Amino acid sequence: MQTDPSQSLYYQIQGEGFPLLLLHGFTGSSHNWQHILPDLSRHHRVLVPDLIGHGRSPVPADYRRYSMEQAVDDLLALLDAQGIERFDLLGYSMGGRVALHLALAAPERVRLLVLESASPGIDDPAEREARRASDNALAERIEREGIEWFSDFWANQPLFASQRSLPAELQQQIRQQRLSQRPQGLANSLRGMGAGQQRSLWPELARLDMPVLLIAGMLDAKYVTISQRMASVLPHAKLRIVPGAGHTVHMEQAALYCQIVNAFFAAHERL
Numbered sequence: 001m002q003t004d005p006s007q008s009l010y011y012q013i014q015g016e017g018f019p020l021l022l023l024h025g026f027t028g029s030s031h032n033w034q035h036i037l038p039d040l041s042r043h044h045r046v047l048v049p050d051l052i053g054h055g056r057s058p059v060p061a062d063y064r065r066y067s068m069e070q071a072v073d074d075l076l077a078l079l080d081a082q083g084i085e086r087f088d089l090l091g092y093s094m095g096g097r098v099a100l101h102l103a104l105a106a107p108e109r110v111r112l113l114v115l116e117s118a119s120p121g122i123d124d125p126a127e128r129e130a131r132r133a134s135d136n137a138l139a140e141r142i143e144r145e146g147i148e149w150f151s152d153f154w155a156n157q158p159l160f161a162s163q164r165s166l167p168a169e170l171q172q173q174i175r176q177q178r179l180s181q182r183p184q185g186l187a188n189s190l191r192g193m194g195a196g197q198q199r200s201l202w203p204e205l206a207r208l209d210m211p212v213l214l215i216a217g218m219l220d221a222k223y224v225t226i227s228q229r230m231a232s233v234l235p236h237a238k239l240r241i242v243p244g245a246g247h248t249v250h251m252e253q254a255a256l257y258c259q260i261v262n263a264f265f266a267a268h269e270r271l
Helices: 068-081 094-105 125-145 146-153 158-165 167-179 185-194 202-207 221-233 254-267
Strands: 011-015 018-023 044-049 085-093 110-116 212-217 237-242
Touching: 018 068, 044 068, 068 094, 068 110, 068 125, 068 185, 085 094, 085 212, 094 185, 094 202, 110 237, 110 254, 125 185, 146 167, 146 185, 158 167, 158 202, 212 221, 212 254, 221 237, 237 254
Parallel strands: 018 044, 018 085, 085 110, 110 212, 212 237
Antiparallel strands: 011 044
């Protein structure tokens, strides 16, 4: 558990083998992967950072520090500081959007790409602008009303309805993770790298020539549709729809998730 001096991202490292970079979602941190790290680190040296504004990483006051381009620079600096040239990459939700930007910025460094409940962005300009306005309004409300209000608000989003079937202890862990965040970090994350802020990557997906595994929960209709569309565009994509799971597949069906991901890695281990 360390802080990298080059960009001050908090990170953890576990396991030995080919490097694997794990990227959490909005309101998350490296803590969200702890329950599956033993499985993912069997044959990988797993690098798990807290993205800017989240967990134990810094919370800059300037929202421009939270752009996707800055996030990519942060991660490349961290990888370089660790002496990691080529790596596997796995991103969930917001972390999946960051992973796509990273893979497009440095495709020669990414051996395998796994995207869980991820999107290349909003391709309709009017819809993207409406989402940007919505994200900015939510950011202001987070700063005004605080993290406890936001935690309850976010937990009640339809996207996370399937989490209500999780064991009470796990639901409480997820709530505590959200409560541990800092309002300014989440607000600026929405302003700088929210879905309405990022450019659409749909026109660029065909450039990703590495094998890609797309994972979506069967109960998450929106991201099933997005993942199916992505699979039709990416040159070397495999799509897995996981039964009994919504948006957060790695939480809701952890054992099956690890089985799917590790099988994908094993099938391409000679690359």
